[in-house]
Amino acid sequence: MLVGRHKPGKVRRRRPDALPDTLQIREARFGEGKAFTDLAALAMEGHGDFDDREAMREAIDEGGPFISKFGAGRIVFLVAEHTPTAGIVGISSTIPPLSVLGNMERDGADPAALGATAMAYVKVRALAVADDYRRQGIASALLTKALAIHRDHRAFFAYGQFTAGDAGLARFYRRHGFTIHAPGEPVILPGSARHPDVGAAPLPGEQMFSRTI
Structure with missing residues (x-):
């Protein structure tokens, strides 16, 4: 299971939407687990004691597509590849709301509600770009493609969290249409006829972002 939070990086000034010809965004492939998790560490360090990088690495190296246990x-594991060197220079991990689903399961939610919740929501688990490749639009391209994939699989709401007071990350996510919530404020994941509203809360010292997709 992959659960966790999102760490701020050094978000920089926005660049044009088009990536350089030497960069491509694609899904992670077999054998790229270590390269992926090495970069994911940039986004995960300092956000709680839970470290799921090994689970990420194993999942990627087993091959996809990847569906939650519900x-x-x-x-979705995406990478930004520097094509001249085949190097992985950026990553994103976006997942169903697994911690929320775990709580629902413990509270006795029925399988239909669990499945509908898993499909409806997506959490931005990790988003990171190598230092030498920032300010080229990679983070924006990764996030945009990840949300499009989830939308195509019938998700309609995305959220995540970062260290409270990180103005750069607040600007980044706001620019991508997210509402930035006050530090400590939970996000309400809106329900439907198939599943109720559920809440997702940040850790102390974090704040959340959310939007429909």
């Missing part, structure tokens, strides 16, 4: 909801 039978719905894509787990």
Whole structure:
């Protein structure tokens, strides 16, 4: 299971939407687990004691596509590849709301509600770009493609969290249409006829961002 939070990076000034010809965004492939998790560490350090990098690495190296144990909801691992060197210079991990689903399961939610919740929501788990490749639009391209994939798989709401007071990350996510919530404020994941509203709360010292997709 992949659960966790999102760490701020050094978000920089926005660049044009088009990536350089030497960069491409694609799904992670077999054998790229270590390169992926090495970069994911930039986004995960300092956010709680839970470290799921090994689970990420194993999942990537087993091959995809990846579906949560609840039978719905894509787990999407994207990379930014520097094509001249085949190097991985950026990553994103976006997942169903697994911690929320775990709480629902413990509270006795029925399988239909769990499956509908897993499909409806996506959490931005990790988003990171190598230092030498920042300010080229890579983080924006990764996030945009990840949300499009989840939308195509019937997700309609995305959220995540970062260290409270990180103005750079607040600007980045606001620019991508997210509402930035006050430090400590939970996000309400809106329900439907198939599943109720549920809440997702940050750790102390974090704040959340959310939007429909």
